[in-house]
Amino acid sequence: MYEVWGGWAITAHGIKKNYSLAIEKDKIVDMGPTRELREAYSFDDSIGKERNILCPGFVDAHMHSFQLATKGLTADQSLLEWLKKYIWKWEADLDKEKARACAEVSFVQMIRSGVTSISDYSSVHHVDEAFGAAKRLGVRALIGKTMMDRNSPPGLEQDTDVCLKESEALIRKWHGKHGGMLNYSVTPRFSITSTDALLRGSKKLCDKYKLIFRTHTEENLSEIKEEKKMYGQSVIRHLDRLGLLNERAHLTHCVWTKPAELKLIAERGASISHCPGSNMMLASGFADTPRMLKYGINVCLGSDVAAYYNFSMFEQARLACLMQKARLHDPHAMDHEKAFKMATINGARALGFKDTGELKAGNKADVITLSTHHLAFSPLNDIISQIVYSAFPSSVNNVICNGKVLMRERKLLVANVYDIVDEAQEILEIHRGI
Amino acid sequence: MYEVWGGWAITAHGIKKNYSLAIEKDKIVDMGPTRELREAYSFDDSIGKERNILCPGFVDAHMHSFQLATKGLTADQSLLEWLKKYIWKWEADLDKEKARACAEVSFVQMIRSGVTSISDYSSVHHVDEAFGAAKRLGVRALIGKTMMDRNSPPGLEQDTDVCLKESEALIRKWHGKHGGMLNYSVTPRFSITSTDALLRGSKKLCDKYKLIFRTHTEENLSEIKEEKKMYGQSVIRHLDRLGLLNERAHLTHCVWTKPAELKLIAERGASISHCPGSNMMLASGFADTPRMLKYGINVCLGSDVAAYYNFSMFEQARLACLMQKARLHDPHAMDHEKAFKMATINGARALGFKDTGELKAGNKADVITLSTHHLAFSPLNDIISQIVYSAFPSSVNNVICNGKVLMRERKLLVANVYDIVDEAQEILEIHRGI
Numbered sequence: 001m002y003e004v005w006g007g008w009a010i011t012a013h014g015i016k017k018n019y020s021l022a023i024e025k026d027k028i029v030d031m032g033p034t035r036e037l038r039e040a041y042s043f044d045d046s047i048g049k050e051r052n053i054l055c056p057g058f059v060d061a062h063m064h065s066f067q068l069a070t071k072g073l074t075a076d077q078s079l080l081e082w083l084k085k086y087i088w089k090w091e092a093d094l095d096k097e098k099a100r101a102c103a104e105v106s107f108v109q110m111i112r113s114g115v116t117s118i119s120d121y122s123s124v125h126h127v128d129e130a131f132g133a134a135k136r137l138g139v140r141a142l143i144g145k146t147m148m149d150r151n152s153p154p155g156l157e158q159d160t161d162v163c164l165k166e167s168e169a170l171i172r173k174w175h176g177k178h179g180g181m182l183n184y185s186v187t188p189r190f191s192i193t194s195t196d197a198l199l200r201g202s203k204k205l206c207d208k209y210k211l212i213f214r215t216h217t218e219e220n221l222s223e224i225k226e227e228k229k230m231y232g233q234s235v236i237r238h239l240d241r242l243g244l245l246n247e248r249a250h251l252t253h254c255v256w257t258k259p260a261e262l263k264l265i266a267e268r269g270a271s272i273s274h275c276p277g278s279n280m281m282l283a284s285g286f287a288d289t290p291r292m293l294k295y296g297i298n299v300c301l302g303s304d305v306a307a308y309y310n311f312s313m314f315e316q317a318r319l320a321c322l323m324q325k326a327r328l329h330d331p332h333a334m335d336h337e338k339a340f341k342m343a344t345i346n347g348a349r350a351l352g353f354k355d356t357g358e359l360k361a362g363n364k365a366d367v368i369t370l371s372t373h374h375l376a377f378s379p380l381n382d383i384i385s386q387i388v389y390s391a392f393p394s395s396v397n398n399v400i401c402n403g404k405v406l407m408r409e410r411k412l413l414v415a416n417v418y419d420i421v422d423e424a425q426e427i428l429e430i431h432r433g434i
Numbered sequence: 435m436y437e438v439w440g441g442w443a444i445t446a447h448g449i450k451k452n453y454s455l456a457i458e459k460d461k462i463v464d465m466g467p468t469r470e471l472r473e474a475y476s477f478d479d480s481i482g483k484e485r486n487i488l489c490p491g492f493v494d495a496h497m498h499s500f501q502l503a504t505k506g507l508t509a510d511q512s513l514l515e516w517l518k519k520y521i522w523k524w525e526a527d528l529d530k531e532k533a534r535a536c537a538e539v540s541f542v543q544m545i546r547s548g549v550t551s552i553s554d555y556s557s558v559h560h561v562d563e564a565f566g567a568a569k570r571l572g573v574r575a576l577i578g579k580t581m582m583d584r585n586s587p588p589g590l591e592q593d594t595d596v597c598l599k600e601s602e603a604l605i606r607k608w609h610g611k612h613g614g615m616l617n618y619s620v621t622p623r624f625s626i627t628s629t630d631a632l633l634r635g636s637k638k639l640c641d642k643y644k645l646i647f648r649t650h651t652e653e654n655l656s657e658i659k660e661e662k663k664m665y666g667q668s669v670i671r672h673l674d675r676l677g678l679l680n681e682r683a684h685l686t687h688c689v690w691t692k693p694a695e696l697k698l699i700a701e702r703g704a705s706i707s708h709c710p711g712s713n714m715m716l717a718s719g720f721a722d723t724p725r726m727l728k729y730g731i732n733v734c735l736g737s738d739v740a741a742y743y744n745f746s747m748f749e750q751a752r753l754a755c756l757m758q759k760a761r762l763h764d765p766h767a768m769d770h771e772k773a774f775k776m777a778t779i780n781g782a783r784a785l786g787f788k789d790t791g792e793l794k795a796g797n798k799a800d801v802i803t804l805s806t807h808h809l810a811f812s813p814l815n816d817i818i819s820q821i822v823y824s825a826f827p828s829s830v831n832n833v834i835c836n837g838k839v840l841m842r843e844r845k846l847l848v849a850n851v852y853d854i855v856d857e858a859q860e861i862l863e864i865h866r867g868i
Contacts, residue, residue, distance in 0.1 A: 068813070069813055069815075070815070071813065071815060071820065071824065072814070072815035072816035072819040072820040072823070072824065073815045073816055073819070075765075075769065075770055075816075075819045075823060076759075076765050076766050076769050076770075077765050078765045081765075105812050105813070108809075109809040109812070112809055113809070221763070277756070279760065280756035280757070280759055280760040281756060281759065281765075281823070282759075282765060283759040283760060283762070283763050283764055283765040283767070284760075284763075285760065285763060286760060308823070309810075309819075309820065309823035309824040310809070310810060310823070310824045310825075310826070311809070312826070315749075319756075322711070322714035322715060322753075323714070323760070325714055325715065325716075325717040326713065326714040326717060326718075326719065326720060326757070327761070328717070329655075329717050329718075329719060330717055331509075331510045331511050331512050331515075331715075331716060331717040332510050333717070335509065335510050336509055336510075373851075373852060373855055375542070375543040375546055375547070375744075375745070375827065376743075376744060378539050378543070378855040378858055378859060379502070379503055379505065379539070379858050379859050379862040380506070380859065381503075381504070381505060381506035381507045382506035382507055382509075385506040385507070385509045385743075386505065386506040386743060389506070389509060389715070389742070389743035389744070390505065390506065390743040390744045391744075392744070392746070392826045392827060392828060393809065393826060393828070394826060394827070394828035417807075418807060421807055421812040424812055424813050425812060425813050425814065428813040
């Protein structure tokens, strides 16, 4: 049993001062004022400092580790250009070694940014490499094979049956394994590349194994035009008609989703992952998150790397606020308390990771500490406001996931960062200029 | 004479590989391939690493060091609310000790974020403290007393004569001193708090001492309505009528400036500092920077702290691109090469800092190095794109200003960071909850 302590803790019951968590195996078994907890338990180890903030680990509810190699190369593209000119080519050329290098360097960057739970749309092939890297590096992961059975490039398009069979094999191999840290989600890429047969098959897999269903929806105006032609209605209505909208559905983007369809998503209890950085980067538009929250939708946040080029959830929370304030000319349009929840507890809910996303006794020990000696917090006035508007990945000094210490005082304990970075550079750099 | 070297250098003549700068006193006296330079000179010291990027120091063309103490407290306000409810009260209550603590902790954060040139609107009082801190910490600074002679709270409003006399005393005391590192600019806050007599007096001071004229313009719609009532025309036309629009004018914001007035600004050769983070944070709106550039205006970037809560110029460059792509639904609306120039050479021009803002022989040695082992640059594909879209302050490992090493391998050499942070917290924290 060990202790994590600091001057402040952001708990499920509010912000507490001079506070400690007692951690045993994978759980927060108790928490309270540091002095009291130290009297009640004999701790083997103590992580933290007087001027640290204890914070739930961040949840990146949408990213693509295998795309990381294209970081920096694909700026100034719209969604369909970006996909067709760059990303699909890269994904089709991927081999096992490159996939592993991408996954490792992504997850290392995420840990160093304070992320403990990830939701990775890997790609069509080599999905094992993402699971393997998540297992080795100790992050809580929802991973799925991206399925594409129409309108796709040769290296990525598969027969419907192959998509579903490969997915089912991965489910059996990985779902619920490694003490529940590894989880599978059924992941058709988006409707343009998915036949109805694939979507129906996805539903069967979700029902059979009680899995999260993930897909990209209504990100871009050109995409929506194509969908309207295909379905004669919005893709949201179409997914609903197939029975796919429910509490286990996790839709990414919904930039252009209309109020009536947002109401439907709310009624069905589905989650939306909002990716403000990516939506701006690809010039997709502004998602109406204030309305989503008003309707009671569980909105979470995704970095959407490599449609964005860094894994800071501080930055995504920041952008989620700034974007709404600016476009609605209303400084109250989105506040930092809501954005902080999107980046933590809402993400945990959307990924189906029970007992995570906030600090409370009985929850899994997914905890990070932030240093208030960091430039983000000097002077320290308002903890949540400064986490959202001031902090950077380097504010994070300790990262604990499922009770295991992954980073201590910024030293990664689960891998040698230099080796991973050097190896990734060597394996991936030959693809510069794709 | 010493060397700064790295695997890449962003020079005035493009990106060079395996490159070195030879630095003597305050200048880059030569530059070239590392091997050649090492043969040509005998260096006393060598700063850098094989996988470092040499980059011009960033220019933060607009910020308010004395407001730093309010960081985190004032979120979710529009401009006039924020000024009247919080900022003016804070500034009116400021004493010498608090002013010094604000300036020191601001400049330390800026150095640690890779900023070497700053443009500080300090406040009405205690301007000496900003100059003193800039001198002690070794940053290149343009600082001015904020002048307010109407519509202002009692602690800040002064008679026109007092505003101008105090400014002139500061000019004589500080302008051009410390080897040209300290510079004065004439700084009426904005038109609502400035009589025409003050603006005319400002022009006289600018002409007499050849100084930069700075003011806030057309940030917010309510402000513009008031100005329209006062002048019967836009404030831009009004400033022009008073003879204040010229090559030494530096206007901040211009969020709502119309095309005809932007053309006038271009014709007069004035600069605009764009503060995308602050404009979003205060819900002011989206400045039309693509049009400004099209008209040939010199556009630079400002963090506008404490209307924004961090000093990362990486982030301001990022936001300058993301904002335009999103609002215009055009991924080409603003690209990273332009944003990088705004954050460096354009800023140097707007602040009147000759021979800075880019790396070339004969220029002042204002240089930073970035580590490509940092998570922003793994893998490294495109240097400028990743500086703009991926990097964080922690990517910066060395900071040199005017030939003096201010930070080496992230250790600040000009002050003890912990002492400054602790002292700032102690002096400033009593003001929480203002």
